[in-house]
Amino acid sequence: MLAVAGTVPLAHLPVLEGVADLEDGRLRVDGVDLDLDRGTPALLASACAAARVLGRECPHAFLVGDTGPGHGSRLLYAHLVRRLPATPASVLVFHYFLPDVDWHAKVLFAAQSLQPLPRLVADAGFMYAAKMSGQAAEYDLFTPDAGELAFLADERAPHPFYARGFLLAEEARAPELIARAAATGGAARHMLVKGGVDRVARGGEVLHEIDGPVVEALEAMGGTGDTLTGLACALLDSGRDVPEACLLAARANRLAGMLARPTPASHIGEIVARIPEALAQVLASA
């Protein structure tokens, strides 16, 4: 089972838990309809679309409303500490949260109480907390973009906002920054670095580079990193190992982007709608 936890940009949404459903471009969790927009709903929608192609159930979702103050994040952290030990997940994904080192440690402890140990994936605010807490290596996969990679590679930065200037977040320096993140304890065991070229790395070594098809507009669109993470996690849940899941996910996300013919003003629902077709094509040619 794939389980995904994160926040939704609504002020008063209580903690929701249940199997996600995707229909006509709307995501439904625990009886509540949610916009895809970006963030954790975009990740869930992508994973749901991919799961159907893979013959798997849609993800089990843990969601809460939070527009930034962190009240919702703290409710969800506490809910996860209670619920994770009884959640038989094979892949656990943590996404948009207000970063909090203490809560992160408690949730990681709860996740690691599961037997067998699920594969652990972190992105967005939860990934920031994992790196800040010095526990990055406990994770199977981080999925940063270029700005986040500079943060992971900077052992002193507590947030991407404070990544030091000498670690320029330039595309061409990604392999060097991946190696630096691994050497300084900022990297998970595997990394899927999103960018003009997507890179899959293990232990600081780049295993795969995916540079086509080129769809430049994807970089400007909110949510394209979330759909990529969702695809990778659905593929992990289907039994593939981490490098293969990331490689196929990057190809499928790019292809979905190409099929949607986006502009920098396009929205993520257009990409999600193309994921089934794109993933089926990628799997057929793999």
Next chain:
Amino acid sequence: MSLMQRMRAWFGKPDQARADRGLLVFENTGEVLRAEAALRKAGLAVSVQGPPPELRTGCDLVVVFALADQLRVLREMKRAGLAPLSAAPAAGPLLEPVSLYLVKDFGDWLMVRAANMKLTVDKRTRVIVNVSGGGCPDVPWLARELTGKTLDAAPRPRDLGHTLCGYALDLAFEEMLRRCSR
């Protein structure tokens, strides 16, 4: 994970204990105490401690806050009429906010990235068409509030956001204003 590692994960490694905290430095102790009261009244969890050696330029106390809340903390300080000498990460008091921007021209659209945040504007209309990147919970909300509005009509991320991601988005917004000024 061994029992010791689990204990460490639970309680935090000693050198990581301050990793998600920020510090506000003031000229005098009276301002520290007023800041603490104002932030507590606003619902923020803060404490007052002695400063690390790097920051012993102001008074002998600093306000400690959750670093991710920095944008909201600074807004509350402005509201209370208080001007900290500095706001800095506790784990690296001399670290500076990102000051380098990546700019990408898509023809009719321009994208500016500051740290982990990207803002894209239609150059013909100055309408914000996309916000991407970031990992804090205010990012998807800010994206919703900004997208579809012109640079002149859109609210500033610094006035709505709460977190360092919101702060980075405001830097991208400011750079975009500079580049799209008429």
